[in-house]
Amino acid sequence: xxxxxERIYEYQKNIxxxxxxxxxxxxxxxxxxxxxxxxxxxxxxxLFNVAxxxxxxxxxxxIAIQESFxxxxxxxxxxxxxxxxxxxxxxxxxxxxxxxxILSDAKYGQSTIKSSxxxxxxxxxxxxxxxxxxxxxxxxxxxxxxGRLFRFMGAAVNFRYxxxxxxxxxxxxxxxxxxxxxxxxxxxxxxxxxxxKIYATMNTFLEIQQLKxxxxxIGIKGTSKDNLYSLSLEETSKCKEVLKDHKLRGTEKExxxxxxxKLFRVQNSLEERIPDVYLxxxxxxxxxxxxxxxxxxxxxxxxxxxxxxxxxxxxxKVTQEALAxxxxxxxxxxxxxxxxxxxxxxxxxxxxxTILVKLEKNKxxxxxxKARLLDNDKIGTNLGFKEKYxxxxxxxxxxxxxxxxxxxxxxRDIAYHLHKLEKFNASYCYNVVGKEQQFPQLTVKLALYGLxxxxxxxxxxxxxxxxxNLVGRKMAGRxxxxxxxxxxxxxxKDEVNILLEERDYSEEEAKNISEKxxxxxxxxxxxxxDPKKLVVFDxxxxxxxxxxxxxxxxxxxxxxxxIIKKAKENSLEIQEILSNAxxxxxxxxxxxxxxxxxxxxxxPYILVKAAESLRPDSVAxxxxxxxxxxxxxYDSCPVLKxxxxxxxxxxxxxxxxxxxxLESLFEVIGIDYLEKM
RNA sequence: GGACCAGUAGUUCAGUGGAUAGAAUGGCUGCCUGCGGAGCAGUUGGUCGUCGGUUCGAAUCCGAUCUGGUCCGCCA
Numbered sequence: 001x002x003x004x005x006e007r008i009y010e011y012q013k014n015i016x017x018x019x020x021x022x023x024x025x026x027x028x029x030x031x032x033x034x035x036x037x038x039x040x041x042x043x044x045x046x047l048f049n050v051a052x053x054x055x056x057x058x059x060x061x062x063i064a065i066q067e068s069f070x071x072x073x074x075x076x077x078x079x080x081x082x083x084x085x086x087x088x089x090x091x092x093x094x095x096x097x098x099x100x101x102i103l104s105d106a107k108y109g110q111s112t113i114k115s116s117x118x119x120x121x122x123x124x125x126x127x128x129x130x131x132x133x134x135x136x137x138x139x140x141x142x143x144x145x146x147g148r149l150f151r152f153m154g155a156a157v158n159f160r161y162x163x164x165x166x167x168x169x170x171x172x173x174x175x176x177x178x179x180x181x182x183x184x185x186x187x188x189x190x191x192x193x194x195x196x197k198i199y200a201t202m203n204t205f206l207e208i209q210q211l212k213x214x215x216x217x218i219g220i221k222g223t224s225k226d227n228l229y230s231l232s233l234e235e236t237s238k239c240k241e242v243l244k245d246h247k248l249r250g251t252e253k254e255x256x257x258x259x260x261x262k263l264f265r266v267q268n269s270l271e272e273r274i275p276d277v278y279l280x281x282x283x284x285x286x287x288x289x290x291x292x293x294x295x296x297x298x299x300x301x302x303x304x305x306x307x308x309x310x311x312x313x314x315x316x317k318v319t320q321e322a323l324a325x326x327x328x329x330x331x332x333x334x335x336x337x338x339x340x341x342x343x344x345x346x347x348x349x350x351x352x353x354t355i356l357v358k359l360e361k362n363k364x365x366x367x368x369x370k371a372r373l374l375d376n377d378k379i380g381t382n383l384g385f386k387e388k389y390x391x392x393x394x395x396x397x398x399x400x401x402x403x404x405x406x407x408x409x410x411x412r413d414i415a416y417h418l419h420k421l422e423k424f425n426a427s428y429c430y431n432v433v434g435k436e437q438q439f440p441q442l443t444v445k446l447a448l449y450g451l452x453x454x455x456x457x458x459x460x461x462x463x464x465x466x467x468x469n470l471v472g473r474k475m476a477g478r479x480x481x482x483x484x485x486x487x488x489x490x491x492x493k494d495e496v497n498i499l500l501e502e503r504d505y506s507e508e509e510a511k512n513i514s515e516k517x518x519x520x521x522x523x524x525x526x527x528x529x530d531p532k533k534l535v536v537f538d539x540x541x542x543x544x545x546x547x548x549x550x551x552x553x554x555x556x557x558x559x560x561x562x563i564i565k566k567a568k569e570n571s572l573e574i575q576e577i578l579s580n581a582x583x584x585x586x587x588x589x590x591x592x593x594x595x596x597x598x599x600x601x602x603x604p605y606i607l608v609k610a611a612e613s614l615r616p617d618s619v620a621x622x623x624x625x626x627x628x629x630x631x632x633x634y635d636s637c638p639v640l641k642x643x644x645x646x647x648x649x650x651x652x653x654x655x656x657x658x659x660x661x662l663e664s665l666f667e668v669i670g671i672d673y674l675e676k677m
Numbered sequence: 678g679g680a681c682c683a684g685u686a687g688u689u690c691a692g693u694g695g696a697u698a699g700a701a702u703g704g705c706u707g708c709c710u711g712c713g714g715a716g717c718a719g720u721u722g723g724u725c726g727u728c729g730g731u732u733c734g735a736a737u738c739c740g741a742u743c744u745g746g747u748c749c750g751c752c753a
Contacts, residue, residue, distance in 0.1 A: 036696055046695055048733050058733080083733075084696070127753070167753050343753095366750090373750060393680060395749095402751040409753050438681065439748055466682075466746080502714095529690075532682060534746070541689080546715085547701055548690080555713095563712050613693085621691060621700095628700075640712055655712095677713095 007605065008074055008094065009043055012087060016045060019068045024054055038591060041079060041086030042598065048083045058083030091594060095586035098601040102657040103581060107152075109604040109664045114611070115154030120424050121147040123432035124330065124337075125162040128322035129173055130196025132329050133482035134537050135434075135468040135475050138526050141670075142465055143432035144335045145527060145616035148668050153611050158424040159337045162416065165319040166343040167409065171299040172202035172292065177318050179284040180277075188276075190486065192325025195318065197277040200270055200480035202292075205229035205285055208263055209293050215239060215256070220246065229285055229292065231264050266479050274480060301406070306348040315344070329485055333519045334670060339423070343412050351415040352407055355451060356400075364450040372401035374410075374443060379450045388458075398443045410440055414447040421456060428459050435464035435532075463614060465531035471538050483537060485522055492518035492543050499545075505676075513677055520550030520671035527669060528620040548624050550671050556627040557662050557673045563639050563655050570640065574656070577649045584650045592633045596654065599629050600661050607668065616669070623665045630658050 009032050020026045028050055035044040047065070051058040062080040069078055077088040102108045123143020126136040147157045176198040187194035209228050220242050239260060243253060270278045289295060302308050303315050323340070330336065346352070356372065359365050366373040376395040380386040386395070400410045421429055433441060441462035448457035469475070475482040496514040505513065525542045529535050545551040567574060588594050606622045609615075639655060642648040666673050 031695085033695060036698095040696075044695085046734085048695085052733070082696075164753060169752070368750070371751060391680090396679080397750070399750040404751085406751085408751070413753095434747090435682070436747055437753085440753085464682090530683090533690090534683075536689095538689095559713065566712055618691090625691090625700085634712080635717065638712075 012043055016065065019065055020050060023068060026054060035086060040081060042089040043087040045085040046083060047085055051083065091588040092586045095588060095597045096584065098597055099653055099657050100581055102600060102660050103578060107664050108660050109607050110152055111604065111608065112154040113608065114150055117155040117428060118424060118426045119150050119155045120158045120160055120426045120429040121432060122160045122162055125164065126326060127164050127167065128319040129169055129199040130477045131192040131484045132326050133475050133484050137485045138465060138468050139432055140330055140335050141523050141526050142531055142616055144670055146430060146463065148670055149611045149616060152607060152668050161337040161340045163319065163323060163340055163342045165315060166304060166347055168300050171296040172206050173199040174299060174314055174318050175295060176202035176281050178314060179281060179288065183284065185280065190325055191321045195322045196480060197274045200478055201278050201281050203478050204266055204270060206292050206296060211259055211263060229282060231267055236260050236264050270480060304347050306344065333523060341416065346412045346416045352411045355415055359450055362450055366397055369403050370405040371399060371403040373397040374400050374447055376443065376446050379446045383449045385446060385449050410443050413444050417444050417448060417460060421459060430461050430463045432463045435466060438464055466534045468535045468537050471536055488522050488539060488542055489518045491539060492521050495543050513674060516672040516674055517551045517554065520554055523671060524550030524620060528617055530617055553623055553627055554674045555677055556630055558675060558677045560630065560655050560659050561675055566640055567652055577652055578656060581653055584653065585646055586650055590637050592636045596629045596633045599626050600657060603661055619665065620669050623669060626661060
């Protein structure tokens with residue numbers, strides 16, 4: 001069999017190259033392509049380039065090659081069209097070999113090309129300040145499928161989640177959470193959603209306080225102290241009135257106007273949408289917390305030190321709960337992490353201080369008062385980083401310690417990455433993180449260079465992707481404004497259940513179907529888009545079950561499987577038919593049949609290409625094309641009613657192989673197959 | 678001001694140097710409920726943001742430009 005070792009396309013290419021060498025003494029590398037339609041053959045070689053090298057007209061060269069070409073087993077016909085040499089495959093042997101290969105593989109398309117690699121995929125790593133929303137979820141899906149893809153290529157894959165429990169944004173949440181807890185108010189919804197409400201509320205209080213203090217500091221005293229955490233209408237209009245005549249610079253003044261309006265709007269919106277949490281917390285906070293801003297700072301600093309046991313357990317409890325909510329959502333969608341790394345653990349390890357000392361010693365820190373900046377351009381230029389990564393511009397430096405001497409999150413990130421690969425003895429590490437973090441991600445690598453660890457840095461890659469917006473608006477955790485996978489899941493499930501009512505399924509079956517359809521629907525909707533393109537999430541479209549959707553793929557599987565089932569009901573011995581495969585005749589006449597087989601042959605190479613180019617979406621799109629080819633086959637090539645029996649058997653084999661293809665693809669894109677729908 | 682990304686049928690998206698740029702959906706026209714459904718066939722629709730360049734050949738590579746998004750010293 002030719003492609004036990006190499007693909008027929010490559011094989012033919014080598015033959016042609018040999019001819020060129022023998023005949024013209026020319027060593028060259030040809031490229032092959034697929035002709036636009038089957039009428040023009042199955043493999044095509046443009047000869048323009050070679051013709052030019054030899055100074056022979058392309059058509060003349062094609063004729064010369066055609067004369068020397070003989071390959072009766074796999075090629076039926078060789079034709080010349082302009083400067084193209086077109087080969088027509090022998091359908092009989094190509095089909096048979098392809099199908100036998102699919103049959104004999106445990107998992108068709110599985111490979112060992114990455115079997116020497118140990119790969120970390122860090123993904124999701126969402127702030128524990130609320131539930132996962134569809135935007136985070138794009139991250140989860142992409143990370144998960146990249147990992148699955150590498151695993152299918154033979155790599156050992158380790159999925160990690162970095163828990164960002166140290167940010168300043170956490171503190172107000174902790175404060176609010178415990179205010180409610182002391183009052184005996186417990187979550188009445190999924191806990192991460194509950195946390196999301198508290199976070200949005202407390203953060204708004206904090207921002208209002210900061211705004212008021214800022215206004216005070218520039219001499220605008222139109223705000224009252226007794227309602228430090230809320231804005232009244234009179235208050236805002238009075239402030240804006242005074243501000244108009246204030247001698248601030250235009251842009252600064254505009255910014256203040258904007259933030260007054262925004263906070264006023266957010267406050268009212270929260271009050272209206274989540275009155276339970278919002279009103280209760282406003283009461284509690286204004287009564288018990290005299291200075292939220294101050295308390296937030298104290299909490300952050302203390303937690304970073306990690307010495308105050310009581311405070312540590314307060315922080316850990318809340319973040320743990322939020323994280324549990326994330327994990328619950330992820331697991332619902334069949335996404336699992338192997339390890340969780342806590343940012344606070346990194347901070348407490350003392351590694352950050354060591355790193356700062358070392359960077360200082362290596363003279364890569366810029367001083368600005370107490371603040372420290374990483375001299376990215378100096379590192380990039382002096383240590384060959386810019387050259388290696390082909391960066392030609394001057395790189396701005398990045399702040400890693402603020403003017404109060406407090407280390408910022410990039411410090412922890414650098415420390416984390418210094419030892420991250422060791423945790424799994426990894427040969428490579430993908431960080432699946434939104435594209436807005438390109439610069440910080442670059443900073444980490446530069447810092448590792450600056451620390452004399454370029455080998456580690458070179459093994460880290462930022463897999464970035466675009467954001468997900470909602471129709472007409474962005475998602476905003478701080479405003480409790482988002483769509484969660486959980487709620488879309490419920491919507492799709494309801495939709496499916498309505499459809500299933502008309503059918504005769506047991507409760508258990510119906511549950512299984514609606515759950516698997518719901519997850520595939522959402523996952524596929526996001527996965528199939530190019531990661532670099534902005535997704536506008538439209539719930540109505542994600543709920544759609546036809547067209548290019550996850551459920552449509554599942555439906556195709558069930559449809560194909562049904563043929564096999566029916567065959568068994570007609571007392572056909574499938575195993576026996578399959579074991580006779582080698583004797584089968586594939587004198588294919590139907591175009592639809594041929595296209596399907598050719599596409600199945602392509603599957604392993606699609607996967608390799610997807611892994612190499614880091615395009616998980618291409619696997620999804622290929623799956624859809626394959627399924628579309630199957631439906632065309634289904635419509636034009638009767639299987640069970642095919643006559644004679646030998647034709648029926650060969651088509652049964654095709655259907656069986658198609659199922660195996662889908663099983664492999666589903667494993668990679670992480671959707672479940674269903675036996676019936 | 679600098680950097681990165683995107684711009685393709687009315688719409689949602691494929692297509693990372695090859696032939697007449699594909700699919701789905703929408704619109705229009707037929708057929709039909711025949712292994713499993715609102716299915717099938719046909720038809721309509723694009724100066725691939727714009728302008729240059731490289732090439733036998735460009736949606737694809739290079740340069741400029743427009744539009745949108747994101748980032749660029751104290752959030753993560």
